[in-house]
Amino acid sequence: MMMSINNPSPVDDPGLMAAYEQEALQRYDPEIVKASWKRWRGYSEDEKAKIMAEGNQVYGDIVKVIEKGADSEAVQACIARWHTHMQFFWSPSDAQLVSIAEGYVLDERFKATFDQFHPDLATFIGEAVRVYVNRRSAST
Numbered sequence: 001m002m003m004s005i006n007n008p009s010p011v012d013d014p015g016l017m018a019a020y021e022q023e024a025l026q027r028y029d030p031e032i033v034k035a036s037w038k039r040w041r042g043y044s045e046d047e048k049a050k051i052m053a054e055g056n057q058v059y060g061d062i063v064k065v066i067e068k069g070a071d072s073e074a075v076q077a078c079i080a081r082w083h084t085h086m087q088f089f090w091s092p093s094d095a096q097l098v099s100i101a102e103g104y105v106l107d108e109r110f111k112a113t114f115d116q117f118h119p120d121l122a123t124f125i126g127e128a129v130r131v132y133v134n135r136r137s138a139s140t
Contacts, residue, residue, distance in 0.1 A: 021037055035090060036089045039089060040088075058081050059114070062079075062121065066120065070127040070128040070130075071131045076135070079132040082125075082129075094136060097132070097133055098133055100129075101125050101126040101128075101129035102126055104122040104126065105122045105126055110122065
C-alpha cells in the first residue's frame with residue numbers, strides 16, 4: 001500500500017507554488033531554478049500527478065525498509081530511485097543531493113511532510129543519501 005501525506009500538495013496551490021519559486025530563486029542558483037520550473041511547467045497535469053505519486057511511493061518504500069539501516073542494499077536501492085526521481089526536476093550533483101536531504105531536516109515544512117510518513121524519515125534520508133554519495137564517490 002502506498003503511503004500518502006495529509007497535507008495538500010503545493011502543486012495544487014498556484015499561490016504557494018509561486019511563493020516557493022520566489023524563495024528558490026533567492027536561495028539557490030537562479031539559472032538552475034528557472035530551468036527546473038520550466039521543466040515542471042512543461043509537464044501535463046497527468047504527468048505532474050504521476051511524478052508526485054512516484055515521489056510518495058519512493059518515500060513510502062524507504063519507510064518500509066528503514067529498519068534495515070541507511071547502508072543496507074534495500075535502502076540504497078530506494079535512494080537510487082529517489083535520485084532518479086530528482087531528474088524530473090533537474091540533474092543534481094552529489095553535493096546538491098546531500099544539500100537537499102539536509103534541507104528535509106532543516107526546513108520545517110519538509111520535515112512536517114516527511115514526519116507524516118515516519119517520524120525519523122527526514123533524518124534517515126539524510127543519512128542514507130550520505131552513504132549513497134560516498135559509495136558513488138568511492139566507485140569513481
